[in-house]
Amino acid sequence: MEVVFYIVPSIMIAVVLVGVAAVVRKALRINQAWNGTTAEGRCLRMFTTTSGGGGDTSVSTTLHHVYEFTTRDGRAVRFEEKNGSATVLDGDITTVWYVPDRPERATAQAPARGRLMAGTGCALVFLGGFAAGLVAAMVQFSQHF
Template identity: 60%
Template sequence: MAVLIYVVPSLVIALVLFGMAWMIRAARRTHQAWNGLTAQARCLRTYTTTSGGGGDSSVTTTLHHVFEFATHDGRTVRFKEDDASSTVLEGDVVTVYYAPDRPEEATAEPPSVGKLVARTGCGLLFLSPFIAACIVAMVQLSSHVGD
C-alpha cells in the first residue's frame, strides 16, 4: 500500500512533465520556424477529422491542411498542419516559415510571438496544479501510513 502512495502520483507527475516538455518543444520549433526562412507553399489538400461523439460527450472537429513547398536549396517538402486557418483552401498559395535545418517542421501560421507565449503559458499553468496535487497527496497520505 505504501508503495502506491509514491508510485501512482510519481507516474502522474512524470506524465505531466512529459506533456509540459512536449508543449515547450513545440513552441520552440514554431518560434525557430518563424525566425528562419520563408517560402511560398501550395495547399494540396484539406480534410477534417472528428473525435468524441459517444452519448453525452461532445464532438471535436479538427481541420488539417497538407502543404508543399520548395526550400531555398531546391528540395521539395510536404507537411501536414493541424488547425491551420479555415480560410485556406485546396490550391491556395500561402507563405510558410521553416528552420533551414528542419524544413519538414514548417508552419503556415503567421508569426505571433505573443499568441505563442500566451498559448504555451496557459497550457503550462493548466498542468501545474496536477503536479502540486500529486505532491500534496503524497505528503498527506504518507503521514497517515504509520497510523
C-alpha cells in the first residue's frame, strides 16, 4: 500500500515535466517566428470557445483567430491562433511572423520578448514549485514510514 504514495506523485511529476516541455516548446516556437520573416496576413475568422460552467465552476472563454497569408515563395498558409488581440476582427489586415521553412507555425502576436520570457518564467516557477512539493511530500512520507 505504501508504494501508492510513491507511484501517484511520480506520475504527477511526469505530467509536470510534460507541461514544462510544452511551455518551453511554445516559447521557442513563438521566438523563432519573431526571428523569421514577416508577411501581410488577413484575419479570416474570429470566434470564441468556452469551458467550465458545470455546477459552481467558473466559465473560461478563449478567443481564437484564423489567419491566412502568402509566403514569399507564393504558398498560401492558413493557421489558427488562441488568445490573440480582441481588437483584430474578421477581414482585418495584420502582420504575421513566420519561419520560412515552417510557415504553418506562424504567429500574429506582435513581438514582446519580455512578456514572453516573464510568462514562460512564471509558468516554469509554478510547475517547478509543484514538482518540488511533490518530491517533498514523498520525502516526508518516506521518513515517517
